[in-house]
């Protein structure tokens with residue numbers, strides 16, 4: 001029988017519910033259970049693809065090309081699994097399928113209602129994941145906050161699921177904020193009490209409460225939460241702010257989360273944390289004990305919100321552990337590099353430059369200046385997707401001599417559209433889910449840096465773009481020293497570029513950051529960081 005764990009959130013959003021969910025999944029997995037995770041996003045968008053990263057954080061892309069919330073990135077990284085579109089349930093998807101069924105006549109004669117039709121559709125989707133993955137445990141993280149109008153059909157559906165599978169097979173974990181009053185340092189439980197009350201009005205009794213707080217919860221705070229929220233004291237888990245998210249599994253396990261959950265769901269435990277999490281402990285040790293420092297600039301456009309580049313930050317964290325190097329990230333707004341000497345001023349003391357993906361004209365010239373600075377000053381540069389495209393534009397302008405070279409995304413009148421719309425994109429006018437999306441094969445040329453880095457001829461990487469290198473210019477680029485070392489299987493799409501005679505100048509049209517894992521960093525990221533370290537050491 002599949003066990004379900006529903007994780008809800010109270011008081012406010014942004015509590016780190018996703019990290020609690022991922023950590024719990026990882027802990028259960030370490031005890032030998034197969035675990036998968038579903039994220040419920042109660043917004044009306046069908047997927048995250050059309051949302052602004054500046055408001056919602058990065059759009060994560062799965063192998064099958066579904067564009068999802070960044071929490072799914074954490075599930076993949078912590079659980080070491082690969083998810084698919086079914087693992088992200090949004091209000092948009094649910095309503096769309098119910099309305100399509102209604103139009104197809106599947107509910108003939110009936111009045112179609114939120115209960116039972118929407119709630120049934122929600123649970124059908126949860127069961128589909130459970131059945132298809134045959135997981136021992138399915139974690140379901142409810143996005144949003146208890147009390148929101150948007151999330152109520154999902155909570156109602158999980159109340160019904162509880163009734164269906166019974167107490168031994170489903171539990172509710174409620175994550176809330178426990179604020180600490182600055183002046184007296186007192187931990188306040190009232191917000192938790194209120195959000196549990198809100199849960200109860202919809203018929204859900206939490207089995208456990210995870211109290212997110214600046215500091216550890218005092219025993220008296222736990223006692224109070226236990227009393228007012230009707231959960232045993234050992235079911236109140238303290239989750240204080242951690243220096244890094246990789247520490248969270250350890251903290252939650254030490255607080256008794258794993259024991260309580262396994263007991264409640266009658267899952268048998270054989271070993272303790274130390275035995276189960278040996279590799280993780282080593283990773284954590286390497287992560288927390290760097291031996292040297294480097295600085296990497298990320299030249300982006302949504303820099304005020306670090307979450308907009310979550311997977312880049314994670315991929316670099318994985319390299320931090322692998323190389324035992326503290327990577328100081330400097331987030332630079334590309335527009336600031338557009339001023340005269342902007343690049344020189346902001347980049348002169350960095351050891352490496354990373355240019356991530358992006359959309360829209362704002363800040364493009366600043367990114368081009370960053371590429372130019374890296375190329376001419378021999379600073380390691382790693383550019384991804386839009387970054388890859390601006391590397392091509394910079395080369396066309398300053399090496400091939402096409403002054404007005406551009407991507408037709410930014411200047412559709414340019415005489416030299418060295419980056420142009422993918423043929424498959426012509427004629428598409430709808431924006432949702434219509435880019436070139438998901439994992440596709442990339443073939444690497446022997447004898448190139450890319451081949452050496454990956455150590456194999458064929459790789460699979462995830463994509464998310466509409467534009468690409470214009471083949472008409474390919475020969476000219478190659479004649480001037482740019483090597484397209486990775487291409488699509490039909491050789492028509494340039495996927496990786498590198499530059500002859502530069503210590504590290506690499507770009508890729510795909511997004512390697514999505515496949516980086518704590519103990520298995522993305523090869524291109526690792527090679528970049530190694531080049532950055534070498535430069536720092538004057539090698």
Ligand code: GLN
Nearest residue numbers: 357358385386465466467
């Ligand atoms: N805007 C570019 C394109 O659509 C790059 C996309 C990206 O960086 N993800 O091709």
